[in-house]
Amino acid sequence: MFDADSLPYYDPAKERKVAVITGGSSGIGWYTVLHLYMHGYVVYICGRNSNRVNEAIKDVQREAQVRVEQRKPGPGRPAAHFGSLHYLHSDLSDLKCVERAAAKLRKREEKLDVLINNAAAVGLPYKLTKDNFEIQLQTNYIAHFLLSMRLLPLLQKARGRLITNTSVCHQLEFRYWPLSQGWNYRPNMVFTWLRYAMSTTASIQFTKMMAIKYPEVLCLSIRPGMVMSTHLFSYWTRLPIVGIFFWMLFQIVALLFGVSYEQGSLATLKCILSPHLTTDKDNGKYFITGAVESKPSYVANNLDDAASTWIWTVHALRDRGFEV
Ligand SMILES: NC(=O)c1ccc[n+]([C@@H]2O[C@H](COP(=O)([O-])OP(=O)(O)OC[C@H]3O[C@@H](n4cnc5c(N)ncnc54)[C@H](OP(=O)(O)O)[C@@H]3O)[C@@H](O)[C@H]2O)c1
Numbered sequence: 001m002f003d004a005d006s007l008p009y010y011d012p013a014k015e016r017k018v019a020v021i022t023g024g025s026s027g028i029g030w031y032t033v034l035h036l037y038m039h040g041y042v043v044y045i046c047g048r049n050s051n052r053v054n055e056a057i058k059d060v061q062r063e064a065q066v067r068v069e070q071r072k073p074g075p076g077r078p079a080a081h082f083g084s085l086h087y088l089h090s091d092l093s094d095l096k097c098v099e100r101a102a103a104k105l106r107k108r109e110e111k112l113d114v115l116i117n118n119a120a121a122v123g124l125p126y127k128l129t130k131d132n133f134e135i136q137l138q139t140n141y142i143a144h145f146l147l148s149m150r151l152l153p154l155l156q157k158a159r160g161r162l163i164t165n166t167s168v169c170h171q172l173e174f175r176y177w178p179l180s181q182g183w184n185y186r187p188n189m190v191f192t193w194l195r196y197a198m199s200t201t202a203s204i205q206f207t208k209m210m211a212i213k214y215p216e217v218l219c220l221s222i223r224p225g226m227v228m229s230t231h232l233f234s235y236w237t238r239l240p241i242v243g244i245f246f247w248m249l250f251q252i253v254a255l256l257f258g259v260s261y262e263q264g265s266l267a268t269l270k271c272i273l274s275p276h277l278t279t280d281k282d283n284g285k286y287f288i289t290g291a292v293e294s295k296p297s298y299v300a301n302n303l304d305d306a307a308s309t310w311i312w313t314v315h316a317l318r319d320r321g322f323e324v
Contacts, residue, residue, distance in 0.1 A: 002290065004266065007273035010040035011081040018109050018158075019272070020151065022046040022092065022144065023119025025056035027230035028165070031265035032116060033085065034060045038067065039273060041083040046101055046119070046147075048091035057085045092119055092143035093129045095322060102150030112154035114272050117144035117203070118165045122232045123192050126184045131320055134182055136192075140199035145206055145313055149324040155217045159279075162219040163271050164207040171297045172197035176305040179312045204286065204296045205306035206313070211284030218279045220271045221296065224264040225289030228254035259289060267291040
């Protein structure tokens with residue numbers, strides 16, 4: 001693991017750096033927001049609950065202040081030029097809401113330095129959104145696809161970065177499944193993970209396609225590592241009776257393979273801030289915990305499959321009145 005202090009700091013009075021993150025009010029996203037704020041970024045946190053996001057904003061500001069006060073003074077220590085934090089309402093299970101958020105941002109900002117597609121829904125029972133997509137597919141992939149396309153002109157203007165958070169679970173998609181494959185079968189305990197795998201594979205494919213289609217934007221996928229204490233698994237730990245067994249199982253997995261929230265955010269932070277990553281040599285790459293370069297599954301890496309996913313998504317969005 002590396003020290004986030006080794007990444008560049010910006011003074012917002014001299015250079016305005018703008019980031020948008022989905023799901024920045026908790027878990028890995030929260031720490032990503034903390035460090036971006038401390039590095040001088042103007043951060044828009046997309047969320048569906050204003051109370052949760054505004055609470056998170058206050059907590060991040062408090063934590064940043066504490067950390068700066070605890071820093072030992074000395075040469076090479078970064079100055080405390082905090083950025084600013086803003087709530088941007090965006091419920092990813094409602095595509096109209098996603099469009100409104102993007103339109104609002106386009107009115108407020110001239111350029112966007114980084115978009116972090118971080119929010120996720122994991123392990124939920126089969127459910128369709130009001131846009132008629134399966135809930136995990138829409139939250140993790142389709143809504144981020146639409147948000148990214150709507151913010152693309154701002155990203156292009158900044159020659160910015162697009163970061164997609166994915167998961168090791170994408171490996172469960174052992175051969176290409178067309179996205180029309182709903183996996184609406186029982187038991188949920190099995191098929192929900194196939195639906196999740198499909199959504200994260202699609203996210204990696206999307207990021208690769210973006211890198212090819214828009215090479216001026218640095219597009220990277222991340223696998224942050226296992227952080228078992230996040231809200232991601234609360235559906236399972238809150239189940240009556242068996243919830244306690246899932247909780248214990250997740251604690252054991254965390255003990256054996258887990259990383260902390262903050263360690264989970266480091267791969268994302270390095271991909272956002274590292275000056276050593278460039279569009280020429282790194283576009284479309286996949287990084288794992290600690291920002292170590294790696295390879296996703298064969299399916300996620302296959303460009304023909306990625307193109308099929310892209311085409312399916314464009315048509316599915318068009319059928320619902322969203323031109324991309
Ligand atoms: N934790 C892990 O072990 C792990 C492993 C591999 C990959 N990841 C990836 O890392 C990323 C962050 O996960 P995390 O562990 O930090 O989870 P987390 O703390 O549960 O964060 C998920 C975020 O997504 C937001 N979200 C969910 N549905 C939404 C919707 N419909 N509209 C808007 N926001 C929504 C949540 O907001 P609310 O507060 O409103 O629910 C929450 O802020 C995810 O992409 C995940 O797939 C995590």
